[in-house]
Amino acid sequence: MGAGLAFDERIETIFQQVRARNPGEDEFHQAVREVLESLGQVLAKHPEFAEQKIIERICEPERQIIWRVPWQDDRGEVHINRGFRVEFNSAIGVYKGGLRFHPSVYLGIIKFLGFEQIFKNALTGMPIGGAKGGSDFDPKGKSDNEVMRFCQSFMTELYRHLGEYRDVPAGDIGVGGRELGYLFGQYKRITNKYESAVLTGKGIGWGGSLVRTEATGYGAVYFVREMLKVRKDTLEGKRCVVSGSGNVAIYTIEKLQQLGARVIACSDSNGVVLHEKGIDLQTVKRLKEVERRRISEYASAHRDAKYIPEGNIWDIPCQVAMPSATQNEINGRDAKTLVKNGCLAVAEGANMPTTPEGVRVFQEAKIAYGPGKAANAGGVATSALEMQQNASRDSWSFEFTEKKLDGIMSYIHQTTWETAAEYGATGNYVAGANIAGFIKVARAMVALGLV
Numbered sequence: 448m449g450a451g452l453a454f455d456e457r458i459e460t461i462f463q464q465v466r467a468r469n470p471g472e473d474e475f476h477q478a479v480r481e482v483l484e485s486l487g488q489v490l491a492k493h494p495e496f497a498e499q500k501i502i503e504r505i506c507e508p509e510r511q512i513i514w515r516v517p518w519q520d521d522r523g524e525v526h527i528n529r530g531f532r533v534e535f536n537s538a539i540g541v542y543k544g545g546l547r548f549h550p551s552v553y554l555g556i557i558k559f560l561g562f563e564q565i566f567k568n569a570l571t572g573m574p575i576g577g578a579k580g581g582s583d584f585d586p587k588g589k590s591d592n593e594v595m596r597f598c599q600s601f602m603t604e605l606y607r608h609l610g611e612y613r614d615v616p617a618g619d620i621g622v623g624g625r626e627l628g629y630l631f632g633q634y635k636r637i638t639n640k641y642e643s644a645v646l647t648g649k650g651i652g653w654g655g656s657l658v659r660t661e662a663t664g665y666g667a668v669y670f671v672r673e674m675l676k677v678r679k680d681t682l683e684g685k686r687c688v689v690s691g692s693g694n695v696a697i698y699t700i701e702k703l704q705q706l707g708a709r710v711i712a713c714s715d716s717n718g719v720v721l722h723e724k725g726i727d728l729q730t731v732k733r734l735k736e737v738e739r740r741r742i743s744e745y746a747s748a749h750r751d752a753k754y755i756p757e758g759n760i761w762d763i764p765c766q767v768a769m770p771s772a773t774q775n776e777i778n779g780r781d782a783k784t785l786v787k788n789g790c791l792a793v794a795e796g797a798n799m800p801t802t803p804e805g806v807r808v809f810q811e812a813k814i815a816y817g818p819g820k821a822a823n824a825g826g827v828a829t830s831a832l833e834m835q836q837n838a839s840r841d842s843w844s845f846e847f848t849e850k851k852l853d854g855i856m857s858y859i860h861q862t863t864w865e866t867a868a869e870y871g872a873t874g875n876y877v878a879g880a881n882i883a884g885f886i887k888v889a890r891a892m893v894a895l896g897l898v
């Protein structure tokens with residue numbers, strides 16, 4: 448793939464070994480293959496990485512923790528879930544990455560997310576290693592008390608692996624302000640320490656950072672703005688589609704609207720809302736952030752909007768597409784439809800939302816395609832800003848923090864662009880992100896010796 452990027456035999460052999468050693472973990476294989484496909488020329492330029500077996504080492508997590516999470520529902524019935532934390536790489540900083548609570552979670556999902564996190568975190572320019580965790584617990588339809596009991600049980604094991612200087616989780620799908628509050632409360636109780644920087648995404652009144660809530664979505668929009676700038680274009684008046692309606696989607700829509708774009712559709716796992724006049728964000732926020740309802744109810748509040756049950760959001764013609772729901776939500780067919788309908792730019796707010804076939808379609812069509820590990824790095828970057836504020840017992844203003852986020856996203860865009868060009872793949876942000884993220888971590892691994 449990608450101009451001049453040889454996927455040489457050695458890398459193919461490494462990939463086959465990773466697949467054989469980690470059977471049944473399809474998403475992890477997919478994430479590894481995508482990174483490894485970019486690294487042929489890197490090995491050619493850096494024989495020390497090959498000698499030190501950096502690729503083989505980077506594909507093996509430093510530590511994987513799996514535990515039982517028992518909890519009781521409001522009727523007193525006992526439930527057993529599984530907890531995971533994969534501490535993937537700590538060469539450039541503490542383990543850092545979110546927790547996902549979703550019934551689809553198993554080791555392969557956590558490992559794909561943890562693996563991507565290594566390179567994403569490196570790209571931010573901040574000193575953070577890669578990790579991910581979560582559970583197959585489904586917060587949907589659970590009462591606040593049930594979620595609290597689950598979080599307390601989950602943290603009762605996890606706490607011993609965490610620490611400001613060790614491992615710092617945050618949120619992801621199914622883990623937002625409410626869950627982080629319960630998790631932090633239990634950590635504080637067990638350790639008898641107010642260790643603010645042990646978790647990020649905290650509430651504003653108890654150690655959180657302004658802009659963290661908005662950061663992933665805002666950052667993804669800044670990334671699109673930069674990609675369009677290269678093409679001498681702007682977001683002004685662009686017709687946009689944003690999948691999902693969770694935290695990432697909401698703040699993607701907010702920033703797109705602030706920059707003059709028109710967002711006409713969003714979705715949840717049940718269906719799609721199409722509102723040609725432009726999505727009313729206040730309604731989405733009320734339904735999703737306050738009432739925890741389904742997006743179908745949007746149509747009751749807006750008679751001119753259309754709800755399409757089980758609809759495919761990528762069938763809606765748009766100029767900018769921002770997948771902000773979950774992995775593999777755009778397949779090859781969806782990508783072809785987007786390109787055929789005149790889509791100019793795709794930036795991934797979700798992690799790995801495009802299948803390998805979809806990525807190929809975008810690249811062959813030469814549209815601006817920003818992969819998740821670059822485009823959605825604003826979330827974790829702002830987590831690192833939250834850690835800075837916690838460490839210095841300071842809190843920054845919204846404007847100051849947002850400016851920092853904007854600067855980081857521009858830096859990531861520039862780095863990925865320049866790296867791709869240096870490796871003969873101008874405009875290929877996949878190659879740029881994989882190579883730049885990998886080289887930073889690989890250099891640190893060489894410097895730290897065989898550990």
Ligand code: GLU
Nearest residue numbers: 544545617618619827830
């Ligand atoms: N879960 C987010 C991500 O995928 C944020 C992680 C963090 O803030 O640590 O990057």
